[in-house]
C-alpha cells in the first residue's frame with residue numbers, strides 16, 4: 185500500500201485553515217493508504233514559545249486529530265519527538281543541504297522578518313531539513329498539505345534526489361547495501377479547494393495561528409458565540425450578490441469556499457444558492473454551517489481529552505509503529521553514508 189504522512193505544529197490553536205487545508209483531507213485518505221500522522225513538536229520550538237504550554241498543546245493537537253476523524257485502527261498517530269530518528273536523520277541530511285536552498289525558503293524569510301534578529305535561531309533556518317526527514321524516514325508516497333508547504337515539499341524532493349545521487353546506487357551496494365534509491369521521492373497532495381484559507385479580516389493574507397488578532401481565524405475549538413461573533417465582524421464588501429473567483433472580492437471568494445467545504449456542497453450548488461444573497465443572510469447561513477460542522481468535533485474532542493490514558497496509549501502505539509519504519513530507513517542511510525555500525 186502507498187504511504188502517506190503529514191503533521192501539524194502544536195503552536196497556538198488549530199484553525200479552519202489547518203482543518204480544510206490538511207486534516208480534513210487526511211480523513212478521506214486513511215481508507216486507501218497506509219497513513220502516519222504526527223504532531224510536530226520539534227518544529228514548534230523554532231520560534232520563541234511557552235514551555236508551560238508545549239506538552240498541553242501537543243496533547244490537544246493529538247486529540248483534535250482523533251476528534252476530526254483520524255481512525256487509530258487505520259492510521260498511526262504519534263509525537264515527532266517520541267521517534268528519535270527524526271532528529272538523527274535531520275543531521276545526516278543537513279550535511280547534504282546547501283545553505284542556499286534554505287535561505288530561499290519563503291516561510292523562513294517571512295518568519296525571520298517578523299521575529300526580529302534576536303529571536304531567529306539556527307533551527308528556524310534548518311526547519312525544512314527536519315521536515316524533509318519527517319517525510320523521507322517513512323518512504324512516503326504522498327504528503328497532504330496546504331499550499332503554504334509546497335516549497336518545503338519541493339525542497340524535500342530535491343534533497344531526496346540529491347542524497348540518492350550522492351550515496352545511493354552502486355556506491356551503497358559496495359558498502360553492503362541494497363543499492364538503488366535510498367529515499368522514495370514524495371509528491372505533495374494539495375487539495376483543489378481549501379489549500380489556502382484566508383484571514384477573516386483580510387482576504388489577501390492567509391489564515392494563520394500566529395496572526396495577532398484572534399478575530400482573523402476560526403479555531404476548531406471556538407464556542408458557538410465566538411464563531412457567530414467572528415463571522416458577524418468579518419470583512420465583507422459592498423457589491424450586491426455573492427460570487428467566487430472575482431479578484432476584486434477576495435473575502436467573498438474565501439467565505440464562499442469555506443461554506444462550500446464545510447457544507448459538503450459542490451461549487452455549482454453554492455453558486456446557485458448564494459448568487460442573489462446579501463451579506464446578512466449569508467452570514468447567518470455560514471455561521472450555522474460552521475457550528476453544525478464543528479460541534480460534533482468539539483464533543484468528541486472533550487471526550488478524548490478527558491481520557492489521558494487512552495490518548496497516551498494511542499500515542500505510544502503510534503510511536504512504536506513509526507519507530508519500526510523510521511529505524512529501517514535510518515540504518516540504510518548510516519550504511520550508505522559509510523558509517524561504522526555497532
Ligand code: TYM
Pocket residue numbers: 189190191192193194200201202203204205206224227314315318319327328329330331332333336378379380381382390391392
Ligand atoms: P502548520 O502547522 O503551519 O500547518 C499545518 C497544515 O495546515 C496547512 N495550513 C493551511 N491550509 C490552508 N489554509 C491555510 N490558511 C493554512 N494554514 C496552514 C498547512 O499547509 C499544513 O498542511 N511545516 C509544517 C508541519 C510539518 C509537516 C511535516 C507537514 C512538519 N513536518 C511533514 C507535512 C509533512 C507546518 O508548519 O504546518
